[in-house]
Amino acid sequence: MARREGPAVWALFLWPGGHHHGAWRLPDSPGDDLMSFDNYKRMAQEAEAAKLDIVFLGDRLDAWPLPNEYLAKTARGARLETITTIAALAAVTERIGLVATASTTFSEPFNLARMIGSLDHISHGRAGWNVVTSYTDDQAQNYGLDRIPPRPERYARAQEFLDVVKGLWDTFEDDAVIRDKYAGQFFHAEKFHKLDHKGEHFQVAGPLNMERPPQGYPVICQAGASADGIAFAARNGEVLFSVNSSIDRAREYYTKIKDGAVAAGRDPDSIKVLASINPVIGRTEEEANEKYERMQALLDDGVSRHFAEMYFGIDLAQYDMDELVPEIELPEVARGMPRAHQEYMLTRARDQGLTMRELVQGFNGTNIYPKSAEAAADEFQEWYETGACDGFILQISDVPEGVSDFCEHVVPILRRRGLVRDDYAGTTLRENLGLTYPANRYAK
Numbered sequence: 001m002a003r004r005e006g007p008a009v010w011a012l013f014l015w016p017g018g019h020h021h022g023a024w025r026l027p028d029s030p031g032d033d034l035m036s037f038d039n040y041k042r043m044a045q046e047a048e049a050a051k052l053d054i055v056f057l058g059d060r061l062d063a064w065p066l067p068n069e070y071l072a073k074t075a076r077g078a079r080l081e082t083i084t085t086i087a088a089l090a091a092v093t094e095r096i097g098l099v100a101t102a103s104t105t106f107s108e109p110f111n112l113a114r115m116i117g118s119l120d121h122i123s124h125g126r127a128g129w130n131v132v133t134s135y136t137d138d139q140a141q142n143y144g145l146d147r148i149p150p151r152p153e154r155y156a157r158a159q160e161f162l163d164v165v166k167g168l169w170d171t172f173e174d175d176a177v178i179r180d181k182y183a184g185q186f187f188h189a190e191k192f193h194k195l196d197h198k199g200e201h202f203q204v205a206g207p208l209n210m211e212r213p214p215q216g217y218p219v220i221c222q223a224g225a226s227a228d229g230i231a232f233a234a235r236n237g238e239v240l241f242s243v244n245s246s247i248d249r250a251r252e253y254y255t256k257i258k259d260g261a262v263a264a265g266r267d268p269d270s271i272k273v274l275a276s277i278n279p280v281i282g283r284t285e286e287e288a289n290e291k292y293e294r295m296q297a298l299l300d301d302g303v304s305r306h307f308a309e310m311y312f313g314i315d316l317a318q319y320d321m322d323e324l325v326p327e328i329e330l331p332e333v334a335r336g337m338p339r340a341h342q343e344y345m346l347t348r349a350r351d352q353g354l355t356m357r358e359l360v361q362g363f364n365g366t367n368i369y370p371k372s373a374e375a376a377a378d379e380f381q382e383w384y385e386t387g388a389c390d391g392f393i394l395q396i397s398d399v400p401e402g403v404s405d406f407c408e409h410v411v412p413i414l415r416r417r418g419l420v421r422d423d424y425a426g427t428t429l430r431e432n433l434g435l436t437y438p439a440n441r442y443a444k
């Protein structure tokens with residue numbers, strides 16, 4: 001395969017205490033102040049100064065379902081709400097894309113059309129929406145249900161939800177608003193449309209009380225990994241987050257997504273697949289290893305064990321901790337993490353010949369690797385240029401230090417190699433990612 005050229009897409013996943021479970025205890029971590037917006041702001045501004053493409057906020061609609069005494073030993077039980085935080089970030093950044101997660105299972109299309117549409121207006125066209133369907137009973141129990149609906153049902157609702165939201169965003173045609181003060185005409189009445197949607201899951205009359213978002217539709221992000229999720233992603237997604245335990249598996253996923261897009265009648269370049277990576281960066285490999293060991297030493301054994309049990313929804317008492325990771329039968333409904341993440345952890349453990357104890361102690365993120373800046377850049381380059389992804393979603397283990405290390409030490413190397421842009425190409429996220437502006441369905 002010809003090696004690909006041009007910059008990759010770079011997204012930074014903001015997590016206030018860092019993605020490594022021990023990282024909040026590091027002396028420089030803001031882990032003692034998880035509600036501080038300044039922490040988010042600092043990371044977003046640093047990412048923008050480095051010309052990364054996106055800052056991303058994930059969301060779950062619960063505190064992590066760990067027993068209290070163990071959750072209390074982590075920095076996982078508290079975080080700011082996603083959409084309001086992204087709105088605040090829009091006011092303190094100018095060019096970087098801003099992606100908020102919101103669930104189609106526990107919201108209404110009219111609500112999210114307004115909220116995500118507002119983010120796009122507030123940020124002057126830099127918003128993205130990570131469309132998730134949520135996946136645990138614990139989240140369902142905060143919304144009047146005992147159980148999470150089955151996945152096919154969630155994705156069917158998600159499809160109708162997204163179609164309705166796009167329909168609402170089309171309420172005003174692009175040239176509807178004229179603001180003719182002299183004539184007293186604010187917009188052309190015939191370019192303002194009522195949706196009148198009556199479907200299986202939703203009845204939404206519209207029109208939306210908002211002008212069309214600056215990007216037409218904010219960028220649609222997604223992370224489907226199951227057959228239903230991949231079909232949804234291939235049909236609707238523009239930026240995809242993926243988790244794969246090796247470069248070969250990432251290439252397989254990449255091919256599946258791009259083939260799916262073609263089958264859905266889309267240009268494969270209209271989907272950017274980002275690989276999730278948790279880098280631990282040092283100026284030298286030795287420094288990176290030291291940093292990693294420092295974080296590992298701050299892990300609490302009980303937390304790691306309960307986290308693993310929650311993650312897989314299993315009782316670890318049935319396993320010999322010194323045996324190699326066996327085949328594990330996973331429960332149908334996840335308690336902690338989606339099936340794709342569970343399979344990722346198990347496959348990686350088996351590939352690396354880990355024992356159950358090592359698996360449990362390794363509960364600190366996905367694709368963790370301590371590396372020198374140069375070696376990390378080599379690995380990113382290999383993944384990108386050989387068709388494993390179109391870019392990366394960085395789940396930095398320690399914050400804020402790890403974000404600074406990445407921006408100061410790795411970005412300059414990547415930029416010299418042409419993998420990080422010198423400057424933003426446009427003013428909207430769509431322009432920066434090279435995604436086309438979607439036509440309004442009512443435009444003649």
Ligand SMILES: Cc1cc2nc3c(=O)[nH]c(=O)nc-3n(C[C@H](O)[C@H](O)[C@H](O)COP(=O)(O)O)c2cc1C
Pocket residue numbers: 057058059060101131132133134135222223224225226227228229230241242243276338339340341393
């Ligand atoms: C990098 C990354 C970030 C994700 N962030 C979220 C999130 O914030 N909220 C959420 O509910 N799911 C999140 N997910 C999970 C996906 O929405 C999805 O449920 C998962 O990848 C499994 O796919 P499936 O729904 O097809 O089973 C994320 C996945 C990845 C790879």
